[in-house]
Amino acid sequence: MNKTKVYPYIPNSVPAVKAAMLAATGAASVEEFYADIPAALRLPRALNLPEPLLSEARLKRHVQGLLARNTHCGEVLSFLGGGCYQHHVPALCDEINGRSEFLTAYAGEPYDDHGRFQALWEYCSMMGELLNLEVVSVPTYDGYQAAATACCMAARHTARRQVLVAANVNPDKRSHMQTYGRSEIEFIEVAFDAASGLVDRADLRAKLGPQVAAFYVDIPNYFGGIDEGAALAKLVQDAGALLVVGVDPSSLGVLTPPGDYGAAIVCGDIQPLGMHMSYGGGHGGFIASRDDEALVLQYPSRLFGIAPTSVPGQYGFGDVAYHRTSFDQRENGNEFVGTAAALWGITAGVYLASMGPQGMVELGEGILRRVAYARQQLASVPGLRLAHAGTAHFKEFVLDFNASGFTVAQINxxxxxxxxxxxxxxxxxxxxxxGQSALYAFTELHCQADIDALVTALRELLTQ
Known part of the structure; x- marks a missing residue:
């Protein structure tokens, strides 16, 4: 006899609730309710769920047991990066973003929330100083979304459909850009040079044309390589297109801001600025540009400004050109803007305020020194080769294991x-x-002993 499973922590599993929902929608059964979803997208069997735990205490013990099986980067030595990084998070960041007036404020309306608006304005101002650009949006969902939206902005601004994307961009980011922008953009890949890991300029030159709206490139790129932005900007600008650059904000204490060498739109992820790695969370994207009205009007997300009030000496903080957004125009806005990551914007603002300009310089210099030391030491390990050996790198670089006789999976x-x-x-x-290559990341949290431990471990593994 089949007995209906009821999970007290999944309300819709209660038969009476299911029946009420079906009655409200006019569907005779769950199958009928989901009939519009193509069969190829549906699981053709019931989910393999365990028996329900009816006691909250037993459920809590079960979940704690599952969590205990996880090993996080705070417990072991980690050299993972690739878009989410283990940086030091000042205690002040957690203290401020945990305050109830920030933690629970979703979007700031319909109630007055001037403190939160000012906090976001301060974040945008400090990001503008770091980027040396006048306009910075409130955070998008993450850096991938910021990149996708930046490309859409460029396409709208130029009234062109094609966007070139460097092949050395994070593959997950490229996938997101393609998914988000495919209805209005034709994405075309630009190759990277195998020896340097940098953009193949001949391929870029060949693909630039009158239908190209923009060229998107990350500097540093996914391999950590630092391309010559000014040379890329000249090629792109000569073709009448926009240069869109993705940048790691933690690099801007030592690298030239992209706007200074010709980028029209700059974007990236603020996760390195005071956010813990959090199982896929803790990300927020930024988009920035010069104060060019025609380009500014292509931003879909909120822009905060400051203005004097009717009270002398007092100021207010609020939206600029609100009519651009889907909040005002709904489906007629530039793009539909959903959940933002305002809390992380406030967190990044706290981080930047605590670090100051000199702190960002020291952060970048410290990372460069660690990368240089790691590359020097790892190059001496038999069976190991530095990919893109002649290229300057920030935070990450590729190790080539092809001559070792081992796969990266075996090594890891x-x-x-x-x-x-x-x-x-x-x-x-x-x-x-x-081939068998791996991307290694080094931040200010890695001391010399950590790098030496990695070198020793790889030497032992590859010479055994």
Missing amino acids: AALRERYDIFGGHDLSAVFPAL
């Missing part, structure tokens, strides 16, 4: 099991031309 498994080390991202599937 051994590092975890024998040394409690998380090795680099395996690139063999997403960049097959690199």
